[in-house]
Each structure stands twice: as C-alpha cells, then as structure tokens.
Amino acid sequence: MTPAYAVVVPTVGRPQLTALLASLREAGARGPAPAEVVVVDDRPFPGHGTNPPLDLGPAPVAGVRVVRTGGRGPAAARNAGRRSLRTEPEWVAFLDDDVVVPTGWARALAEDLRAAAPAVAGVQGRIVVPLPADRPPTDWERSTAGLESAAWATADMAYRRSALEAVHGFDERFPRAYREDADLALRVRRAGWELRRGTRHVHHPVRPAGDLASLRAQAGNADDALLRARYGRTWRRLTEAGRGRMPWHVATVAAALAAVGAAVAAPSLPLRHQDVARTAAVLAGATWAGLTVAFAGQRLAPGPWPGHPGGAAELRRMLVTSALIPFAAVAHRLRGTWRRRGGPDRVPAWPPPLRAVLFDRDGTLVRDVPYNGDPAAVEPLPGARAVLDALRADGLFVGVVSNQSGIGRGLLTRDQVDAVDARVAELLGPFDTWQRCPHAPQDACTCRKPEPGLVLRAAAVLGVTPAECAVVGDIGADVGAAVAAGARTVLVPTPVTRREEVVGAPAVATTLAEAVTLL
Template identity: 50%
Template sequence: MRHDDYTLVIPTVGRESLHRLLIALRESMGPQPPEVVVVDDRPRPGDDLPLPDDPPVRVLRSGGRGPAAARNVGWRASRTRWVCFLDDDVLPDRDWISALCLDLKAADACGAAGSQAVLEVPTPRRPSDDQRRTARLATAQWITADMAYRRDMLVAAGGFDERFPRAYREDSDLALRIVSAGGTILRGERRCTHPVAPATWRSSVRAQIGNRDNALMRRKHGRRWRTRIGEGPGRMPAHAATTAAGAVALLAGLLGRRATARRAAALWLLCTIEFAARRWLSGPRNVREALGLSASSVLIPPVAVAHRLAGEWTFRRARPEPPLAVLLDRDDTLIVDRPYLNDPAGVRPTHDAAKALTRLRRRGLLLAVVTNQSGVARGLISAGQLAAVNDRVDEVLGPFDSWQVCVHGASDGCGCRKPRPGLILGAAEALGVPARRCVMIGDTGADVRAALAAGAAAVLVPTDRTLPAEVEHARAHARVAATLNDAVSLVLSECR
C-alpha cells in the first residue's frame, strides 16, 4: 500500500483534546498523513476549533447530527483507498503513523475490509464504575476510536447508520454489517490511549440512554446481536425484574394490599442490593463511591427500562437499510418546466420544492439532481447557458451534493440518458452510497425506469404531461405520489 493512500477523519465537538491529538500526529514517526479531515459536529459553530498550524487540516461541518453523521461527512469527502477514523480525545503512540501504514499494508495483503487498533485505557487497580465503563472500550471487538476501513467497503455498507445519534453502538453496527457481508477486520499493532472522562454518580444514570440504541441493534440484527459483537447478555432482564417489583410494590401499596406490597418491596430491595453490591465489590470501596452507587443503583433499572421501551417504540418499524440519498429530476419536479430553458431568470421552483428539500436535508439525506438536457445536443441551448441555469437552481434550492446531467440526444446511444441507468449510478458513486439505498423522484416513466435499472427505488410524481401508461407502470413497479411533498413523506417514512 502507498503511504499516501489513506485519509484521517476526526469528528469533533470542539474539545481542547483535538489540539493535543493533532500535535501528537504531527510529532508521530513516519510520513505525515496525506489528508486530515476534521468534521465539526457542533450544532452552531461559534469559536474557531482548537487547531494547530500544522498539520494542515480540512474542516467540514455536519450540523450537530452526531458522530455517525460526522464520520459519514468525512469519509464521503475522501477519495483515498483507506479511511482511518480517530476520536478527538485519543492520544496516539509516538510511532502511530508508521504502525498505521504497516497495519494497512497487512490488511491489503489479505484483502481485509478493516483494521482495528489496540486501545489502551489507563485505570487504577480498583477502577470506579465510570472508569470500568470506559475501560470496556479496550476489550470491545470493534471500536471506531481508532479504526480504519477500506472506502469501497464503506460505500457498499452505506456508511454509519445515522439513526444512532450518540457515540454508542454505531461502530458495532457498521462492523457487524461489514463482517456479515463477508468482510474481515484485522487487529492491528498501532496503539492509542483513550482517557477516562470526568464523571459524577449521575453519569451512569445518563448512560442508560444507550438502551435506545440497543433497541435499534436488536431490530436490525436480531436477538443474538450481543453475541455477534462479542458481548455478554447485559442486565436488561434484571433491570426489568427490579423495575417490575418496584412498580408492583407501589401499586399494591396504593390499593391497600399490604402483603403483596411487602413481598414485592422485599424483592425490589433484594435486586437493588445485589446490583449495588456487584458494582461496589469491583470498585475502590470508599464512602464517596458507596453513596454514589447507592443512589444510582436505585435509579438505573427504571431509567434503563424506560429508555429501552422508548427505543423499541421508536424503532418498531425500522428498516435494516433505510434510504441514504434522494435523486431528483430537475424539470417539473424541482422547477417549473420551460422547454429548453436557457435563461437563469426563468428558473421558478415548483410550489412545494423548497419545503420538500428542507425536510430531506433536516433528516440528513444526501441530495442529487439527475436530469436529461438534450437541448445541448440539438443546439437549442449552449453548454454555458445550461450551466448558468443549473447554477441558478443550485442557488435557489441548493446546495445539492451532486449534479448529474446528460446532454446527449435520444439517438446518441449513450448510457447516461434516462431511462438508462448511467445518471443514477453516477450519482450514487459521487455521493458514496450504494445505488440500492437511493430513491429517485421524478415526473416521467424514464425517471422510474432508470432508477429500477440501477437497482434504486423510485417515486413518480405525475404532472399533466405524464402518460397514463407511465403512471400504471410506476404503480406496479415503484410508487406514485400526488405531490413532491407526498413523495418526500414516503421516503421519510422509511428512514425511521
């Protein structure tokens, strides 16, 4: 492998540790990274990121949508064979860059899809509850605090699932999908140190929100998902029993059934003591830890159960592979069609285009315009006029992540003109997503047939000029919506 065939992607929320990480990379032995992409995931970036003068970095923004979305923004902007993800709070060893190059060379030699670093978490001999939670990162089967993937494998898998909004389970989900598809992830030799973040007794209670993500893992990967990612069974059954006992005790007391209330309360107390004792015996065993564990051991079971139930409800209809990108026809879908439009002043959005695009962008979907413009081949408009009109569309309704334009005539025999699949496949490649995770929205049968030929989904939004036969074909093989907004609602219903 060439030493310059990888990109470093670092998602960040602006922590000071980012500066320390970049300094460590600068001082690491070996050739400097060919490209470092820092993805700013602050919802409203204010102050500049703590970046040193060297190494040079490219800063992108992901709008506060979480680390999964930030990593997707970063790797999709790369064009190298390998992409290495680093968390902004890790500290690589002095020889990390040299070791990374050797790890990637070894992975290339055996056709591996990824390379996992060795993660070290410094903890005392008797770590606290929060320290133990962080220390589990060192033994996790897959963790993107320091993980490299081949870019083509990221494309095939569709990247990180952005329905995981926290730094939890999104890495295991991606790795499990890649391994299930036949890929292998090697354990490399490079090393990073992951610090233990400051915590209070409430931290372990707040961490229970991860049970929502566990619900999505179960929905996507089945009941045995924990075994498949190398974890034990978890404590949800015990938390459910504890919570049920407490609820029965409270309800029986309110109804005056004292004997039942006493038995249920005794069971709740026994479960709570067992949970607290298990945590206590593994920790530093001091008074401060005892007080914190006592309070959190009471709160964790009901909070964990509540989050799990919320996750089960939220993802009750979740699809394993939701759409990642929406491809839109230009004329009569985004803008009012004026035959062979050659003047940017004539660009007029359709009545619901702006609202529809806002909804798609808010969900984080990638957007591309795919359009046939045979007026260039016929000499009715020039390439410059077409570019000016498209620039105006992008100015009014954009920005779009990709433009795919066919300027050939029907008799030219090209592979890009719809209904052939070239524009759809080109958009998918430019966006870094599999064609099967794209949805085409247009107003003609050519839009639908092009999408189906490429393996994408399609929604037809008929106009007065759409042929009845095209509508019937779309009803049978794709979907039909009355308006662009209705089409977007169909797409978003599959993104849950």
C-alpha cells in the same frame, strides 16, 4: 509500498481534540503521513448566529480541514468526513476526538495496512486506557476501560474505503457514540469481508464526567432496540456486544411497580384481601431493595471505598445511580422498541429509501441570471417541469435549497426574491419546501451552501431524515451541502461548473432527467 490513508475525526468540540491533532502531527513526522485529515465538527447548530471556530491547537497536523454537520451524531459525522475526502485513499482511519496517538502510530498503522490481505476490510488498533495507580478505578473509569476489549471500536479503526462505500458507511439512525461501530462491523462481515486486529495502539484518557454520567449513558438502550429490530434476538452474539443487564433491570422495575401497585390498591380492597395485598407489597419491595443493593454492591466492590481518594463521592454516586439506572434503562429500551416496532419490515436496511429530492434553483431548475429580482426573467431549463412532475407522481417530496446572497449583499430585497420564487413555482409547479439562505459569504452562517443548514431544514420540514433526501445542483457547493447533511447528491454541470467540482462529485449527469435516474 505503504497504502494511502486519510484520517477522519468526528468531534463535539472537546478540548482533547487539540492534543489529538498535535499527536497526529508528531506521528506523521515519524511515519507515513495521512493524505488528508478531516475534522468533522458535529456541534449542534445554534438557533441564531454561528458556532465559534473549533480550537485546532497552535500546530495541528498539516492540511487539516473542518466539515460541519450540525449535531447529527458520530455515525453521520464519520460518513460526512469520508464522503468529503478530496483524494481517493485506499484506507480511512477513524479516530475519536478524545484519544492521543503515540509517536509510532503512523508507522504501526502503515504496517497494519500492508499486512491486511485483500479480503480484510478493517483493521482495529488497540486501545489503552490509563487508570489511576493510587486507588482502584471508579465505575466511570472502568466503563471507559471496557474499550480495551471492545470489538471493532472506532476510537481507532481503519476501513478500506471500498468496503465503506459497498455498505454505505455507518447507519445514521444511531444518534450516539454507541453501537454504530458494532453495526457497521456486522454489515461489513455480512458483505463478505474480514476484520482484523492490528499491532498499533492509541491512548484513551478517561474524560471528566458528572455524577449522573452512568445514568445518562442508559439512553443507549434505545439503540439496542434498533439492533434487536434489525437482527433479531441473537443481535448480541452477531455484533459481539457481550451480555447485558436488561433482564435484571426489568426484574428490578417490575418489583418496584408491584410494590407500589399493591400498596396503593390495598386500602380499596375488601378487608380479607388487604393483608394479602400489604404482604405482597412488602415482599415486592424487599425484592426491589435486594436487587438494587446487589446491583450497587457489584458496582462498588471493584472501586474506591471511603478512605481512598474520592471514595466517599463514589459511594454516593453508586447508591444514587444504582437506584435510578434500572428505571432509565427500561424506559429507554421501551422507547426504542416502540419506535422500531414491527421488526425488519418496519426497520429497513441502511440506507433508507429515497423520499425527497431537493434542487438548487439557479442553473439547475431555471436559467442562471445573476442576482435576479425580476420575475419576468425566470426561464425554466429544458425538461425541468417534466422531471419535477414525474417525481411528484411517484410520491416523492420536491423542494428547493437556494443560496440568495444578493439579499445579504444589499443587491436584492426579500420581496424581490419572493416574487421570483413565486414565478418559478408558477412555471414548474408546487414545491413541498423552499429553503433559501439570505446571507452574504462573510456572515459565516450555517445555511449557506456548502454548509448543510438548508438541507437539514428542508428534511425537518418534510418530516424525513437527511439520508432520505437527495440534492441535485450545478456546482460544488450543492454537492458539499448534501455531503455534510448526509443526503445523496448528483451534479449536473453547466458552463460555470469548475472542472475540479465535476471530478470531485460522487455522481455526475448531463441532464436533470439523467440525474434522477442516478439517485
């Protein structure tokens, strides 16, 4: 019997997404189709207006759904995709939006999953990177081809849903498509599971990149600092990350700084020391030049040279970026080290402790009066004040995230809603943040629940991460907003809550007091 699986694809709107979805449709037609396909739109929310809809192509895989997460990175996007599944498949297959699956992929995936013993939490697919046949590959192409030997890369990685839930998914402190998959693999294995490589494969074309792509990629060194802080000096061995160039980059930057420092200091020194300083500047400068030329040579040797197509442009790119990369790498590593200073005590295990609880207003904190604009009609629900006061006493932030479409529909004014909110605060005590969506449903905004905008705004105002927040509400839109934002959530049903919303909620309580015990 073929295990049920779902597919989750985080995307930032790359045009390759349409090719992936079309290839998934073909693969599903020739093998076991996924129970669900969730595309997680992780494009940052604009300051005003809405993102244009994702281009899913003319004939994407059947039943595909889109969840928006607001640009928080692939780790958060994959978590949101997994948590928003409406079915309960045994496996979740993660694919990157720039891969293409061959027609036999679904059938080969099913074979990989059937062959996985109960102790196996994840099965990786083989990644094939097509390289040009008419010339040697460029530095960027070779970097992409490194995925072929990467351990547990989520370009094609299937995990048991139970294993993901046991370790709370990806660590959302990794903001880039870098190291988050290695960290998850390590935590899964430390939890007692095994990982295996399967027989299936995907194609990963080299996507276009600008001249400074390798320089921008150095931002990942800040994520290396997170791994160092979490797992100590042996983090590379533990995560199977391979050797890095950081010691050479540090030496290069140190030589450059020494050369500049000695040259600048020489004129202000006594005469008998000036020649020594100038000699030191020359030697340090020569060391910097030698290390930079050696680095450029290592990158140029296997690539195209002038005479090959694009060889002259590659030579220019390598000379420029080889001089700049050591400084960028060291700067990002220092930034990450400063942010994560203090080791594991300062960088707790994932997920972080709860710091804020955000409540829906109507039906959760106060009796639901449709489109209420009358402060006199505000009636707190039993126990609401006691629950809020207990949270405040525990040092947690409390806030409100509320859809108020009556404003957008023209049924209420902002002043009326302000007056009702003021009465709620008068009866239930002060709130640390109050976020509301004034838009009508047809406005297609990014803040109306189940969109995550209200939760993300509340977290930003409070100075916490979404993962440090919880959302308590009475309908599925509250749960959906929390899931998309990466917050914990508990549903407290009322007579208006639909049965499918209760079934689909990750946690359900009968009262507010019970809800906070489940956070």
